[in-house]
Amino acid sequence: MGTHSVARWWTQSARDLRRLRDEPLLLIAVIAIFALLLLFILYPLARVLIVSLFPEGAFSPRLYREFLGSWFIRQAFLNSILMGILTAVGGTIVGFLFAYTLTRTNVPGKSLLTLAAILPIISPPFVSALAIILLFGNNGLITRQLLGFQEFAIYGLRGLLLAQIFTFFPVAYLTLRGVLESLGGTLEDAAMNLGATRWKAFRRVTLPLCLPGIASALLVLFIESIADFGNPLILGGSGFPVLSVQVYLQVTGMYDLPGGAALAVILLVPSVTTFLVQRYWVSRKQYVTVTGKPARAVIRAVSPAMQRVLLAACLAVTLFVLLFYATILVGAFSRTWGVDHTPTLRNFGYVFGVGAQAIQDTLIIAVTSSPLAGLLGMAIAFLLIRRRFPGRQAMEFISILNFAVPGTVIGIGYILAFNQRPLLLTGTAIILITNFLFRYIPVGIQSGMAGLRQIDPAIEEAATNLGASTQVTFRRITLPMLVPAFFSGLVFSFVRAMTAISAAIFLVSADWNLMTVQILSQTEAGRLGAAAAFSVLLILIILLAIGIIRLVLGQLFEYRYQAAFG
Amino acid sequence: MRHRWTLCAILAMSLLLPGLAGAQDALVVYSSVDEENAKKLLDAFTKATGVKVRFTFLSSGPAVARIEAEKNNPQADVWYGAPSENHVVLREKGLSQPYVSPGARDLAAKFKDPEGYWTSFYMNPLGFASNSKTLEQKKVEPPASWADLLKPEFKGQVQAPSPQTSGTGYNMVAALVIVMGEDKAFDYLKRLNPSIQTYTQSGTAPSKAAAIGQAGVGIQFTPAFLQLIEEGYPLKITFPKEGVGFEAPAISILKGAPHPDLAKRLVDWSISLPGQAVLTDEKTYFFPVHPKAKLAKGLPSFGEIPTINYDATWAGKEKKRLVDRWINEVLRAPK
Numbered sequence: 001m002g003t004h005s006v007a008r009w010w011t012q013s014a015r016d017l018r019r020l021r022d023e024p025l026l027l028i029a030v031i032a033i034f035a036l037l038l039l040f041i042l043y044p045l046a047r048v049l050i051v052s053l054f055p056e057g058a059f060s061p062r063l064y065r066e067f068l069g070s071w072f073i074r075q076a077f078l079n080s081i082l083m084g085i086l087t088a089v090g091g092t093i094v095g096f097l098f099a100y101t102l103t104r105t106n107v108p109g110k111s112l113l114t115l116a117a118i119l120p121i122i123s124p125p126f127v128s129a130l131a132i133i134l135l136f137g138n139n140g141l142i143t144r145q146l147l148g149f150q151e152f153a154i155y156g157l158r159g160l161l162l163a164q165i166f167t168f169f170p171v172a173y174l175t176l177r178g179v180l181e182s183l184g185g186t187l188e189d190a191a192m193n194l195g196a197t198r199w200k201a202f203r204r205v206t207l208p209l210c211l212p213g214i215a216s217a218l219l220v221l222f223i224e225s226i227a228d229f230g231n232p233l234i235l236g237g238s239g240f241p242v243l244s245v246q247v248y249l250q251v252t253g254m255y256d257l258p259g260g261a262a263l264a265v266i267l268l269v270p271s272v273t274t275f276l277v278q279r280y281w282v283s284r285k286q287y288v289t290v291t292g293k294p295a296r297a298v299i300r301a302v303s304p305a306m307q308r309v310l311l312a313a314c315l316a317v318t319l320f321v322l323l324f325y326a327t328i329l330v331g332a333f334s335r336t337w338g339v340d341h342t343p344t345l346r347n348f349g350y351v352f353g354v355g356a357q358a359i360q361d362t363l364i365i366a367v368t369s370s371p372l373a374g375l376l377g378m379a380i381a382f383l384l385i386r387r388r389f390p391g392r393q394a395m396e397f398i399s400i401l402n403f404a405v406p407g408t409v410i411g412i413g414y415i416l417a418f419n420q421r422p423l424l425l426t427g428t429a430i431i432l433i434t435n436f437l438f439r440y441i442p443v444g445i446q447s448g449m450a451g452l453r454q455i456d457p458a459i460e461e462a463a464t465n466l467g468a469s470t471q472v473t474f475r476r477i478t479l480p481m482l483v484p485a486f487f488s489g490l491v492f493s494f495v496r497a498m499t500a501i502s503a504a505i506f507l508v509s510a511d512w513n514l515m516t517v518q519i520l521s522q523t524e525a526g527r528l529g530a531a532a533a534f535s536v537l538l539i540l541i542i543l544l545a546i547g548i549i550r551l552v553l554g555q556l557f558e559y560r561y562q563a564a565f566g
Numbered sequence: 567m568r569h570r571w572t573l574c575a576i577l578a579m580s581l582l583l584p585g586l587a588g589a590q591d592a593l594v595v596y597s598s599v600d601e602e603n604a605k606k607l608l609d610a611f612t613k614a615t616g617v618k619v620r621f622t623f624l625s626s627g628p629a630v631a632r633i634e635a636e637k638n639n640p641q642a643d644v645w646y647g648a649p650s651e652n653h654v655v656l657r658e659k660g661l662s663q664p665y666v667s668p669g670a671r672d673l674a675a676k677f678k679d680p681e682g683y684w685t686s687f688y689m690n691p692l693g694f695a696s697n698s699k700t701l702e703q704k705k706v707e708p709p710a711s712w713a714d715l716l717k718p719e720f721k722g723q724v725q726a727p728s729p730q731t732s733g734t735g736y737n738m739v740a741a742l743v744i745v746m747g748e749d750k751a752f753d754y755l756k757r758l759n760p761s762i763q764t765y766t767q768s769g770t771a772p773s774k775a776a777a778i779g780q781a782g783v784g785i786q787f788t789p790a791f792l793q794l795i796e797e798g799y800p801l802k803i804t805f806p807k808e809g810v811g812f813e814a815p816a817i818s819i820l821k822g823a824p825h826p827d828l829a830k831r832l833v834d835w836s837i838s839l840p841g842q843a844v845l846t847d848e849k850t851y852f853f854p855v856h857p858k859a860k861l862a863k864g865l866p867s868f869g870e871i872p873t874i875n876y877d878a879t880w881a882g883k884e885k886k887r888l889v890d891r892w893i894n895e896v897l898r899a900p901k
Binding site for chain 1: 886
């Protein structure tokens with residue numbers, strides 16, 4: 001670094017610091033957020049890293065040498081990357097298909113399509129994999145009864161990819177929908193008024209403007225799918241090992257905590273690299289499109305023929321989604337799922353008997369953690385995009401880090417970090433709440449940032465010039481404009497708080513239990529009907545909650561966004 | 567606007583408060599016995615002794631990881647359930663403490679640690695469950711031996727748990743090593759590969775795959791088979807005549823347990839005749855370990871099952887080496 005750039009960096013930092021001094025609230029917010037991120041994200045991860053580097057109490061890179069030299073782990077690593085890329089691309093395409101169709105066309109049945117696009121975000125663990133096997137397995141409804149395949153190998157990359165795209169495309173949809181919505185249709189209109197064809201308007205206007213959103217979606221999907229182990233655990237089988245599963249197995253199958261930690265650190269490498277690449281690329285492509293209220297979507301950007309093609313594609317996916325949920329629904333109300341479908345309420349009687357406490361606990365924890373996650377996510381996104389302060393890059397990096405870490409490792413990190421005074425949190429609801437809060441803010445931050453990049457800072461500057469502080473500007477100006485992004489952050493963290501298991505399984509206690517752990521226990525014991533009934537209940541609660549969140553947001557921010565979410 | 571936020575904050579706090587309340591004086595159990603059966607058994611314990619119990623379900627892997635992570639400030643008193651070889655691991659990690667229950671003298675040596683670090687309180691044999699519909703369609707008899715599984719009719723039809731991930735899978739490999747000798751056992755497993763549809767990560771996945779017809783045959787411990795049959799699934803249970811292993815789920819008292827006296831009472835009661843009778847009376851599908859305990863109707867007598875003399879301590883010690891060999895020889899071998 002030359003003297004010149006050092007000097008420039010110095011004056012820049014000095015200016016940032018002065019700005020902080022002038023605005024004490026901003027200073028407090030920055031410090032508070034950093035303190036929380038350090039305590040609840042970096043500290044637990046540091047404990048895990050220490051365990052992996054000091055396996056027998058003394059420093060030794062032995063574990064890393066061992067794993068990097070193992071053909072099996074190398075294969076798992078390559079499989080993870082392959083699955084991550086294919087899931088990210090496939091999921092983003094399907095997500096974009098839905099987001100584009102729903103914002104740019106006037107096809108019939110939009111509410112059904114919206115439902116299909118967000119429903120799969122709610123995939124109850126273990127039961128989902130069972131449903132996929134019932135539909136696509138050897139004896140599957142689609143593969144055998146409909147298509148007549150005799151043997152369809154569901155275990156391995158093919159089946160896994162099917163499940164992963166299905167599970168993760170809604171994340172891409174939610175991100176891209178927010179972006180397409182705030183883009184409005186006026187620019188496409190303008191392009192076509194200037195003589196561009198529809199295709200050209202799409203290629204030269206819509207697509208480039210969506211790139212930050214698409215990049216975000218790709219990033220989130222890649223990272224999430226390589227960190228996830230729910231689907232690969234069941235559908236990968238032993239023939240297609242992936243690293244996230246190996247982390248889990250190392251800890252829970254071989255009882256090797258340091259080894260699992262070391263594998264997790266290896267898994268972090270591609271996630272973090274992706275994150276850095278995306279940042280470098282996207283930060284070069286920023287577009288300001290929202291200069292006032294979002295404009296109404298135009299319909300003429302898509303030709304009638306194209307509308308029909310889009311609709312057909314969406315309907316195919318929708319059919320698939322509905323079949324999937326119908327399968328679980330049938331299971332919940334049948335005497336013997338997959339064999340004897342005589343209707344019965346027995347499973348629900350059982351669930352309310354054994355699981356009432358878990359249902360209540362799950363609700364309390366999800367209801368507490370998701371609004372906090374939503375608000376914190378937007379606050380961080382706002383600070384990152386709109387304010388300059390020292391350590392901004394570090395804040396962005398740390399706040400998204402947890403997303404790339406497998407849940408198992410976070411769970412163990414949390415026990416290691418919070419099992420001793422003065423930070424004794426094990427056995428309480430707080431440890432579950434903070435875990436969900438800090439695990440799932442990245443989605444809120446990402447969609448908040450994607451949304452903010454498209455809102456002209458001039459609007460906020462106007463507020464500031466009129467005397468509003470950072471906090472008032474954020475609450476009264478920015479947040480209402482970010483409602484779609486805020487909504488997706490909220491919904492996402494609520495859903496994950498209701499359905500996550502990988503970290504939670506280490507944090508539940510006798511006083512605080514979760515429905516997902518119940519589902520696991522029931523599937524393991526062979527009570528498949530009860531597990532399906534639990535899942536149906538879980539899905540109903542989440543759908544109800546999404547409805548309520550939408551209503552409350554509309555009230556709180558006096559913001560009308562007709563048909564924005566179905 | 568401001569009031570709304572304050573209200574939200576108060577609401578959030580009031581929801582958090584119950585979690586901040588102190589723990590009551592009750593026995594704290596990490597249970598690897600499934601939720602419903604654990605509840606039946608522990609409720610019976612509370613009824614018999616008046617000791618209150620608070621339990622959390624954790625399958626065996628997460629349970630050990632958690633006990634290890636909490637070792638500086640143990641949250642639980644006992645680990646309840648999970649096959650005894652896992653308790654051998656717990657002992658070797660120095661996470662449990664010895665207690666020789668007076669009732670333990672009635673138990674066979676394979677059901678207890680010589681120094682009292684763990685005590686088994688029920689057992690389950692490994693078995694095959696065949697989907698009778700699938701096998702009828704293919705006109706195949708349910709397998710009666712390990713050798714039967716090598717037949718071409720079973721190509722791609724068998725699911726077994728992976729020893730890398732599941733105690734059940736490891737139990738299968740270790741038992742085969744005892745029955746056939748190590749090299750022959752691995753040779754057998756390599757030849758079994760074409761029949762294996764997949765090795766599952768969870769120890770209870772094969773029974774479900776067999777139940778819904780995804781697989782023709784599932785290999786695992788019997789209780790989930792019996793539960794699935796009770797639910798109405800068309801499963802038929804057989805045992806390989808060369809011999810099978812069994813699991814003997816145990817109790818360990820954790821080192822630094824906050825309520826060691828209550829923990830001892832759970833051990834005493836679980837292996838007592840009244841405690842063993844609950845296994846049968848409450849339809850857990852578990853076999854008692856006490857030689858004089860009554861057996862359930864419908865359950866084959868343990869003597870009719872070709873179980874081998876499975877040594878959990880040996881199996882626990884050899885685990886890493888045998889699993890590594892399995893990964894390198896069986897998993898890597900071409901199908």
